[in-house]
Amino acid sequence: MFLILEVIKIKRKIVLHGPSTLTVSLPVAWVKKFNVKKGEELNVEEFGNELRITTEKEFNLDKKQIKIGNLKRLGRTYVTASYRQGYDEVNLSYEDSDYSKVIQDIISKETTGFEIIKQNGNTCLIKDLTGNSKNEFDIALRRIWLLVTDMANESLDAIKKKDISGLENIKLLDYSINKFSNYCLRVLIKKGHVNFRKTPLYYYLIKRLETIADNYKDLCTFYSENPTKINNNLITLVAGINEHLKGLYELFYKYDEQKMEDLFRKTKFTYYKINPDFHRLCSICRSIKSLLSVLVEINL
Numbered sequence: 001m002f003l004i005l006e007v008i009k010i011k012r013k014i015v016l017h018g019p020s021t022l023t024v025s026l027p028v029a030w031v032k033k034f035n036v037k038k039g040e041e042l043n044v045e046e047f048g049n050e051l052r053i054t055t056e057k058e059f060n061l062d063k064k065q066i067k068i069g070n071l072k073r074l075g076r077t078y079v080t081a082s083y084r085q086g087y088d089e090v091n092l093s094y095e096d097s098d099y100s101k102v103i104q105d106i107i108s109k110e111t112t113g114f115e116i117i118k119q120n121g122n123t124c125l126i127k128d129l130t131g132n133s134k135n136e137f138d139i140a141l142r143r144i145w146l147l148v149t150d151m152a153n154e155s156l157d158a159i160k161k162k163d164i165s166g167l168e169n170i171k172l173l174d175y176s177i178n179k180f181s182n183y184c185l186r187v188l189i190k191k192g193h194v195n196f197r198k199t200p201l202y203y204y205l206i207k208r209l210e211t212i213a214d215n216y217k218d219l220c221t222f223y224s225e226n227p228t229k230i231n232n233n234l235i236t237l238v239a240g241i242n243e244h245l246k247g248l249y250e251l252f253y254k255y256d257e258q259k260m261e262d263l264f265r266k267t268k269f270t271y272y273k274i275n276p277d278f279h280r281l282c283s284i285c286r287s288i289k290s291l292l293s294v295l296v297e298i299n300l
Contacts, residue, residue: 026053052196063087068094075099076106079126083111084182086190088128100124110178137187144180144206145249147173148213152242155216159223159230159238167224170217177213181206201298208287208294212245215287219280237281240270244288248295255299264292 012024026036034055036042043054064087068075075094082090092103100119103126107114113130151173158166184206193199219238223230247263271285 054196063089063091065091066093068092068099070095072096072099072102076102079103079106080110080178080182082126083107083114083128084185084189086186090126091123092126093123095122097122109175110182112179112183137184137193140180140184140187141202141206144177144184144209145252147177147180148209148216149242149246149249151177151213151216152238152245155220156235156238156242158220160235162227162230164224164227167220170220174213174217177210181210198298201294205291205294205298208291212284212287215280215284219284222280233275234278237270237274237278241281241285241288244270244285248288248291251295255295260292260296264289267292 010027015023015025017023030036036055040055043052045052045054064082066078066082068078075092079090079092094100100116103124104116107116107126113128114126115129116124117127117129118125151170154166154173155170157163158170185203188199188203188206193202223234244263244267247259247266251259251263267285267289271282271289274282274285276282
């Protein structure tokens, strides 16, 4: 799913100042939203017949109140979704007073900067105490790539050795991936990517990487419970898909058209060779195929 950015179209008349200076007024709502003041500089970029005006300032969304009630599983998603959507303050209410322990577990494992600052019976207040830096986005994204490729390699190693403990521990990497992914998604919602038009592509990229990690986690969980089903065919398939993932990672940071062409072909061949019973491997391979097209768009 791509990130949908709201587009508000407003018409403005051109005003002539002096003999040759043409100006247009800025929308009042936008000026107030970003607290733009007289004398401040704005960025103006030209795209064909379009001009894009941006500010370095970020906006804070309104405070969010969420009634969880007894929807315990949905409540977990509300917490991470609020973080990703860029809210800086979230007030939660729930029926079970012990649910605050669940909330604390979620924000410690899957968010950066969210903390419970007030707790009273069946409510708690969560705030972002750190803020987000656009400069840190690239570092966090690189960390996601490294963690996902590490997860792939460690999964293969544990499968080869039928290492039950190793297979069970793969899920620990998934916590870190979720944390960095949520951070990057939050930055994209609040500030967008430095190349604004490609913000939806980066949002989709991160969501897909997160899905790949989830599939490796589920794969390892299944074989930790069913080690007798591990065979040479499985090992060969995982090794091949891991190579495709490594190639995808390398191409993201060093784009090469010929290597892209080769990886398109190899990934397609692997995908159609996978037995449908290996549905988690099918999902990983399908995600890699999808991200290859995204890389092309990012590099256009």
